[in-house]
Amino acid sequence: MRRPARKSSLSDAQTVDPNHSRSYAIFLLSRRDYSASELRKKMKGRGYVEDAIIPVVDDLLASNTINDQRYGSNVVAYRARRGQGPVRIRNELRRAGVAAEDVEAAVIGAAEGDSPDFVKRAREVRARKFGPEIPRDRKERAKQARFLQYRGFSNDHIRAALEGDLEDGEPDLS
Structure with a gap:
């Protein structure tokens, strides 16, 4: 309440x-x-x-007491540890009023090693939710892909987490 x-x-x-x-x-x-x-x-x-x-x-x-770049880096690190992907993190930073260049610098900085690798993080999130078994049927793959997309991972991260490219004929997840 x-x-x-x-x-x-x-x-x-x-x-x-x-x-x-x-x-x-x-x-x-x-x-x-x-x-x-x-x-x-x-x-x-x-x-x-x-x-x-x-x-x-x-x-x-x-006086550098508030710094949008530092704030962005902190949010990226925190949200990545919680299992969220770069798309969702970007949206959160935009809602917080952080300038576009600071948002990109924070997310790119995280991808370059300041924070956990998003592909590795997507695999961990998928395994924690669905178990270590990689899905083989189309329906289960789509379900797990939707989950990862909701968490804010890009198509590349989702494909890597599901170990390999999606089969032809499946809808694009972007």
């Missing part, structure tokens, strides 16, 4: 005070990493005005 939305207990003076908004931003960042866009949304939802949010976020970006 969701909690009811929390009403802002901030006074009008606090919503425009840059020191108060900076303190809240630091408080949020002490709990977990945020992208610049996520931090703006979170602060705006708390009741801070744009005039107080923008300079604080810009200052945190300048």
Whole structure:
């Protein structure tokens, strides 16, 4: 059950005070990493005005306290460990407001060795869900391919996880 939305207990003076908004931003960042866009949304939802949010976020970006590239790398590493593929991770980073070039740098960096290999990860996820036996019938292969596609793996990763290219006549999984 969701909690009811929390009403802002901030006074009008606090919503425009840059020191108060900076303190809240630091408080949020002490709990977990945020992208610049996520931090703006979170602060705006708390009741801070744009005039107080923008300079604080810009200052945190300048001091490298928030860094979308670092955030992207952390998300890629975390999601890859949880068995998610690069397609799903890219979508999550885009929803978090990370710039397209930072998203690609994080995912490509993971593919080049900063994080687990996605082909290996797809094989592990498939084996954990369906067992070590590689499916031979078309229906079971399609079922496992759909599962891996849902987890965010590309067609190449899925083919490798199912050990070999899909047979001719099967639908493209992209």
